[in-house]
Amino acid sequence: xxxxxxxxxxxxxxxxxxxxxxxxxxxxxxxxxxxxxxxxxxxxxxxxxxxxxxxxxxxxxxxxxxxxxxxxxxxxxxxxxxxxxxxxxxxxxxxxxxxxxxxxxxxxxxxxxxxxxxxxxxxxxxxxxxxxxxxxxxxxxxxxxxxxxxxxxxxxxxxxxxxxxxxxxxxxxxxxxxxxxxxxxxxxxxxxxxxxxxxxxxxxxxxxxxxxxxxxxxxxxxxxxxxxxxxxxxxxxxxxxxxxxxxxxxxxxxxxxxxxxxxxxxxxxxxxxxxxxxxxxxxxxxxxxxxxxxxxxxxxxxxxxxxxxxxxxxxxxxxxxxxxxxxxxxxxxxxxxxxxxxxxxxxxxxxxxxxxxxxxxxxxxxxxxxxxxxxxxxxxxxxxxxxxxxxxxxxxxxxxxxxxxxxxxxxxxxxxxxxxxxxxxxxxxxxxxxxxxxxxxxxxxxxxxxxxxxxxxxxxxxxxxxxxxxxxxxxxxxxxxxxxxxxxxxxxxxxxxxxxxxxxx
Amino acid sequence: xxxxxxxxxxxxxxxxxxxxxxxxxxxxxxxxxxxxxxxxxxxxxxxxxxxxxxxxxxxxxxxxxxxxxxxxxxxxxxxxxxxxxxxxxxxxxxxxxxxxxxxxxxxxxxxxxxxxxxxxxxxxxxxxxxxxxxxxxxxxxxxxxxxxxxxxxxxxxxxxxxxxxxxxxxxxxxxxxxxxxxxxxxxxxxxxxxxxxxxxxxxxxxxxxxxxxxxxxxxxxxxxxxxxxxxxxxxxxxxxxxxxxxxxxxxxxxxxxxxxxxxxxxxxxxxxxxxxxxxxxxxxxxxxxxxxxxxxxxxxxxxxxxxxxxxxxxxxxxxxxxxxxxxxxxxxxxxxxxxxxxxxxxxxxxxxxxxxxxxxxxxxxxxxxxxxxxxxxxxxxxxxxxxxxxxxxxxxxxxxxxxxxxxxxxxxxxxxxxxxxxxxxxxxxxxxxxxxxxxxxxxxxxxxxxxxxxxxxxxxxxxxxxxxxxxxxxxxxxxx
Numbered sequence: 011x012x013x014x015x016x017x018x019x020x021x022x023x024x025x026x027x028x029x030x031x032x033x034x035x036x037x038x039x040x041x042x043x044x045x046x047x048x049x050x051x052x053x054x055x056x057x058x059x060x061x062x063x064x065x066x067x068x069x070x071x072x073x074x075x076x077x078x079x080x081x082x083x084x085x086x087x088x089x090x091x092x093x094x095x096x097x098x099x100x101x102x103x104x105x106x107x108x109x110x111x112x113x114x115x116x117x118x119x120x121x122x123x124x125x126x127x128x129x130x131x132x133x134x135x136x137x138x139x140x141x142x143x144x145x146x147x148x149x150x151x152x153x154x155x156x157x158x159x160x161x162x163x164x165x166x167x168x169x170x171x172x173x174x175x176x177x178x179x180x181x182x183x184x185x186x187x188x189x190x191x192x193x194x195x196x197x198x199x200x201x202x203x204x205x206x207x208x209x210x211x212x213x214x215x216x217x218x219x220x221x222x223x224x225x226x227x228x229x230x231x232x233x234x235x236x237x238x239x240x241x242x243x244x245x246x247x248x249x250x251x252x253x254x255x256x257x258x259x260x261x262x263x264x265x266x267x268x269x270x271x272x273x274x275x276x277x278x279x280x281x282x283x284x285x286x287x288x289x290x291x292x293x294x295x296x297x298x299x300x301x302x303x304x305x306x307x308x309x310x311x312x313x314x315x316x317x318x319x320x321x322x323x324x325x326x327x328x329x330x331x332x333x334x335x336x337x338x339x340x341x342x343x344x345x346x347x348x349x350x351x352x353x354x355x356x357x358x359x360x361x362x363x364x365x366x367x368x369x370x371x372x373x374x375x376x377x378x379x380x381x382x383x384x385x386x387x388x389x390x391x392x393x394x395x396x397x398x399x400x401x402x403x404x405x406x407x408x409x410x411x412x413x414x415x416x417x418x419x420x421x422x423x424x425x426x427x428x429x430x431x432x433x434x435x436x437x438x439x440x441x442x443x444x445x446x447x448x449x450x451x452x453x454x455x456x457x458x459x460x461x462x463x464x465x466x467x468x469x470x471x472x473x474x475x476x477x478x479x480x481x482x483x484x485x486x487x488x489x490x491x492x493x494x495x496x497x498x499x500x501x502x503x504x505x506x507x508x509x510x511x512x513x514x515x
Numbered sequence: 516x517x518x519x520x521x522x523x524x525x526x527x528x529x530x531x532x533x534x535x536x537x538x539x540x541x542x543x544x545x546x547x548x549x550x551x552x553x554x555x556x557x558x559x560x561x562x563x564x565x566x567x568x569x570x571x572x573x574x575x576x577x578x579x580x581x582x583x584x585x586x587x588x589x590x591x592x593x594x595x596x597x598x599x600x601x602x603x604x605x606x607x608x609x610x611x612x613x614x615x616x617x618x619x620x621x622x623x624x625x626x627x628x629x630x631x632x633x634x635x636x637x638x639x640x641x642x643x644x645x646x647x648x649x650x651x652x653x654x655x656x657x658x659x660x661x662x663x664x665x666x667x668x669x670x671x672x673x674x675x676x677x678x679x680x681x682x683x684x685x686x687x688x689x690x691x692x693x694x695x696x697x698x699x700x701x702x703x704x705x706x707x708x709x710x711x712x713x714x715x716x717x718x719x720x721x722x723x724x725x726x727x728x729x730x731x732x733x734x735x736x737x738x739x740x741x742x743x744x745x746x747x748x749x750x751x752x753x754x755x756x757x758x759x760x761x762x763x764x765x766x767x768x769x770x771x772x773x774x775x776x777x778x779x780x781x782x783x784x785x786x787x788x789x790x791x792x793x794x795x796x797x798x799x800x801x802x803x804x805x806x807x808x809x810x811x812x813x814x815x816x817x818x819x820x821x822x823x824x825x826x827x828x829x830x831x832x833x834x835x836x837x838x839x840x841x842x843x844x845x846x847x848x849x850x851x852x853x854x855x856x857x858x859x860x861x862x863x864x865x866x867x868x869x870x871x872x873x874x875x876x877x878x879x880x881x882x883x884x885x886x887x888x889x890x891x892x893x894x895x896x897x898x899x900x901x902x903x904x905x906x907x908x909x910x911x912x913x914x915x916x917x918x919x920x921x922x923x924x925x926x927x928x929x930x931x932x933x934x935x936x937x938x939x940x941x942x943x944x945x946x947x948x949x950x951x952x953x954x955x956x957x958x959x960x961x962x963x964x965x966x967x968x969x970x971x972x973x974x975x976x977x978x979x980x981x982x983x984x985x986x987x988x989x990x991x992x993x994x995x
Contacts, residue, residue, distance in 0.1 A: 033574075033575075057573075059551070059573070059907075060550065060551075060902070060905060060906040060907065061547050061548040061549075061550060061902055062902055062903060062906045092823070097538060098539070150834070155829050155833055155834070156823055156824045156828070156829055156833060159822070159823035159824050160823075160824040160892055161539055163822050163823065163824055163892065163896045164891070164892040164895040164896055164899065165895070165899050166895070166896065166898075166899025166900035166901070166902070166903070167900070168900055168903050170823070184903070186547050186899060186900070186902045186903075187547070187548065188544045188545045188546065188548070189544055189899075191542055191544075192542055192544075195536060195537070195539055195542065196539065208833065210836075211833065211834065211835075211836040212833075212836070213836075214836030214837070215832055215833075215836050215838070215839050216839075217862075218792070218836075218837070218838055218839040218840075218860070218861065218862060219840075221791045221792040221839075222840060222860050225791040225792070226688055226791055226792045226794075226860075227687070228686060228789065285548070297536065298536055301536070328789055329788065329789050330683075330686040331679075331682055331683045331686055361619070361623050362619040362623065363619050363620055363623045368616075372616075372672065375675055375676075378676055378679040378680065378683070400679075400683070402675060402676070402679045403675075403678055403679040403682045429624075433620075433623055433624050436624065436625065436626045437623060437626045439626065440626030440627075440645055441626075443574055443575065443576065443645070444574075444576070444643075446574055447573065447574055447576075447907070448907075449906075
């Protein structure tokens with residue numbers, strides 16, 4: 011019986027391990043890398059089955075790099091990157107530029123008056139505000155609206171969008187493969203010569219985005235409170251969208267300074283996957299992206315989050331049904347414990363066999379949903395290993411928290427059995443294989459692994475790291491990091507009804 | 516130092532020459548390579564199940580999808596949600612030989628999955644696994660499909676979770692707006708429009724699940740598509756063998772009940788105190804993909820509200836700065852009238868202004884022809900992006916299966932392409948006038964009226980939506 015079980019366990023994982031090694035080998039042949047003289051790095055993956063190509067621009071800048079008092083600025087720039095150039099998006103560039111500069115001059119006067127604080131003259135402020143509105147209207151009259159987007163969409167561009175996270179900013183879309191040159195032209199132009207037109211209208215749009223994602227979502231508010239509570243010093247305490255009052259005061263020169271500092275060629279990696287000829291890609295890269303001038307890399311963020319000296323609590327009042335997050339401090343992704351933490355995460359909550367699902371959702375039915383996440387909100391800096399629970403109706407948040415504590419105690423004191431460990435490793439391997447079947451996914455993954463680890467091959471070789479993780483490692487990292495003094499508990503409660511109950515914490 | 520500077524200058528000068536790049540308007544594109552559209556092998560098993568096979572050898576994976584002709588349109592009116600509970604427990608409740616929990620472990624040991632789900636007018640069971648484990652995965656897939664046990668503990672679990680889901684249904688404002696406009700447009704007496712209540716769940720029992728299963732899950736009522744790293748003849752043989760002993764038969768499944776809703780114009784408000792934005796939806800009952808005007812309607816509604824260049828986006832987001840998310844879709848469905856919708860969200864004080872602006876953009880589409888450039892952009896987006904319909908074998912197979920399931924001609928997509936190419940500005944105006952009557956428009960807003968700058972009544976007479984959740988009748992509450 012024991013013998014049979016052993017064979018059953020070994021065979022699939024052995025086969026999967028072989029196929030991954032083979033996959034990496036065959037994958038190597040499809041990948042071409044090159045770096046331009048200005049420092050831009052390109053990763054090209056050939057997949058010729060269909061005449062389509064996906065493009066990904068990974069900029070190694072995120073909301074952690076937002077200047078003090080200007081949270082959300084990285085995200086604001088991301089929006090501005092769709093506004094065009096001196097030749098795309100304008101009806102008359104010289105006139106538009108003059109009108110845009112006039113806007114800033116009026117805005118400077120408004121700020122000068124505002125800076126007088128209690129001595130500011132409200133009548134003067136109102137008058138300048140009217141002038142400002144008129145100046146903006148004039149500048150906007152030269153705009154050819156959304157031309158950049160229109161060129162992409164009318165040429166068959168698919169899934170065009172961008173995202174700003176704590177660690178990175180990403181721009182992506184796909185084209186039919188006969189339009190590769192158009193991507194080189196458009197993408198290089200927007201980072202060579204971006205024009206921040208309609209800046210203040212877009213600032214309103216960005217503010218609306220925050221209202222939608224954070225202010226009108228109970229879970230959005232909870233996550234914002236969690237980050238702001240868990241971190242005392244490091245900018246992981248701010249959401250990528252930024253704080254409302256910071257957004258309201260962005261000025262165009264702020265975004266331009268940010269762009270000049272962080273959008274330097276050596277800080278940008280480009281992924282191209284699909285029906286593409288690498289030699290042709292290199293020729294076009296030199297022609298279009300060669301125009302970007304090399305500049306020094308920005309300095310990395312220096313503030314290190316100090317050691318947490320005790321448990322922290324964030325309570326968010328909300329009429330919504332309860333939600334709880336418990337987050338423990340963990341090191342960054344370069345820690346030697348990174349792989350063991352990933353395996354612990356999978357043991358706890360991957361699929362229908364994860365410990366948390368089986369215990370809290372399936373058997374005790376105290377949670378509608380529950381799980382863990384090994385790395386929140388990023389991996390570049392020390393982050394959080396978190397647990398989340400949506401309690402079932404009739405079951406309290408406290409009851410769920412207690413059960414999570416019990417499970418954490420269990421993984422600290424009982425070694426994970428071989429069968430579970432093997433299953434998790436097999437699933438991690440299969441997850442990699444499933445990642446390889448889309449151009450867009452590949453372009454993105456290879457860029458982020460290259461930036462994070464210096465080599466895209468880490469996408470494959472991290473499986474070796476997972477493979478080396480033992481049950482003792484899993485137990486050890488649970489004991490090292492899942493420590494009450496280093497955690498933050500964030501929960502929602504219904505004002506009135508739930509306050510007494512939760513207030514007893 | 517000076518020399519260096521000089522050579523740097525020379526370098527810059529030559530770089531400046533090299534920098535002359537064309538405008539995008541000057542680019543000339545080579546013709547697009549011919550797309551290879553794979554042809555799935557199709558055949559019928561001895562038991563009557565239709566099968567579609569498509570090889571794809573890029574990765575060592577095998578995936579499959581079975582479509583079963585049923586849906587929550589067949590839920591009994593006093594047991595709303597039955598089909599969904601059935602589909603969930605079909606998988607979690609195990610087979611006669613194994614519990615669902617045993618199946619979970621067996622599948623995850625080999626990093627495979629088998630999942631079952633229920634839609635409005637189709638049910639599915641899917642699987643995915645590494646090539647080496649295909650035999651095991653197919654075996655589990657087959658027993659889940661043909662031999663479900665519907666164990667009581669998992670019925671209890673699914674129903675308990677559904678109760679919790681009902682209690683949480685008013686937490687997401689966007690979700691409320693979508694649900695309520697569907698209810699108003701389709702009516703609350705059918706599954707397109709109704710909400711499942713606690714009392715419905717309390718009336719669902721194991722025998723109901725078994726009866727529902729036996730009525731609809733039989734070979735002649737199922738289409739199975741398999742794609743991935745296999746050889747077609749071998750897979751054919753394997754499936755013949757696998758399903759040789761499964762031969763139940765039932766009378767043909769009747770057509771789905773038709774949509775009978777009448778227009779329900781008006782302004783409806785659902786109050787939610789904990790938001791800073793109002794989530795709104797403007798809509799009316801639309802059409803199917805069979806409608807001869809469908810291609811022109813797609814082009815027209817795309818000009819109004821699809822992508823970053825649409826009128827709603829240009830006006831309400833870019834020019835007015837009133838929304839992050841705003842758009843529109845014609846929303847045609849395969850087998851029943853879909854819903855045309857404009858959907859967006861704006862800060863509470865600009866609720867009325869944003870809705871007015873959306874309505875006025877709609878009105879412009881109905882009174883004036885669109886510009887030649889707008890028409891060209893909308894058509895080019897479809898025609899130049901056409902190749903993306905064929906960029907993976909999985910997409911092709913899914914489309915073949917869907918056309919078969921809903922009885923569409925196999926060249927439907929190519930006919931669509933031709934018709935889009937032929938759409939004129941006059942067509943756009945005509946279909947907007949003919950299919951979208953603003954007098955019929957249903958407007959739903961979910962937000963906090965205390966913060967509305969201009970009252971919603973500026974738009975029309977406001978009817979309040981009652982979001983309260985009917986409690987479970989005391990007598991039917993299960994004893995735990």
